Amino acid sequence: MHALITGASRGIGRGIAEHLASQGWHLLISGRNLESLEEARQALLSLGAAQVLTVPAEMASDQDLQAILDAQSAWSSRLDALILSAGVGTAGTVAEYPSHRYDKTFAVDVRAPFKLIQGTLPALRAAAAARPEIGAKVIALASIAGVHAEPGLAAYGAAKAALISLIAGLNAEESASGVSGTALSPGYVDTEMSAWTRQTIPQQSMIPVSDLVEIVAALLRMSPRTVLSNIVLNRAGEHGGRA
Template structure:
């Protein structure tokens, strides 16, 4: 795969899957626009990308739930590079909650981050992607493909991401824009800890993941990053409207 000369915009690039994806695209020669909320982490990722790809990424400190920030992400990217080839909608949050203990505030918080912001940024990106016959890859979850208790709003948000992916694929196919999603299983990042698990609970969660994932382990961010890059590349030129599990077989099991 080769992304030399291609401009790739990645949200949530300051940690986890987003950071790994940024580094991998840098190794493939991409020109990067990296967005995130954590200034220190984002700069570290950008420095690593520069050391690997020999090009300094554009960094945009932004909160994608704020409309003015989302607009600034796109405006800054186009002002800097004048074009856009690939959009990676990666930013997202996870929170636990069932119908008995959730709240409308939680629902709004999760959907604003995982769905509404993605919807908005993609709206802004499409006119530029049409010009380049570009690609979109949305980072969803195995939770979008099957149901798990105690993650109600999160599950619903990722199902919405998958439906968004499929609808866009149909709407934009005539413009030669391909749209796909990846659906990770448990990946070793800070997502679950930020979602409320303490260290002990997180370690037990990872241990359980060895049993619930048929390949016998959770995944790592680099494995998801390589799949994202494939879907965005010319190697996947006849693939669109796919929700692709990167989950060690988790989607195929009956285990909770």
């Protein structure tokens, strides 16, 4: 079984990579920092991964995205899972959000996933054809901010809403042939990316990474006859749709 995981050196991507390593998967992982990727590679091999290849990449760079795609095509003609965990997002109001930050957010959170899905579709289709009882899965880390608007998260939420729509479009076009996608849209998850908000949202109230890993594990076991385009994960308590 072969999986490509972006953002795999820490946070949710790392948690998913560790689970797949423990199941003996072949992994191709990417992240921005070469040193962190090498540490992750060694850890994943120690957990039981059959193989771990690394590609350092900045998701806003077309050159780096192509390097990931080139590495994947040289690595394996089949891809059982594409895990899109890399993301970026900062708070800011519509009135004050800088345009360069808006562009970076959409480049990383929308354009990069689109390019990676598009580029790996032949390998995903090949895996689905080889294992029709399971198919091939695309799993993208979105956010509850892409489902429910929240003050200060308009740009981030817009990007994640576009990602959710991208996955729904993928399912409309490809799921009948065994390639299906799921966007995961959680509230605040207990990772470094959420550290900035711990003064107002207690760490112990955030969603644990392990819960998202459990969902991903279940999705990868499901038959291709069922499609879950988006799964929303709320934090416990009276938060409604808030992150």
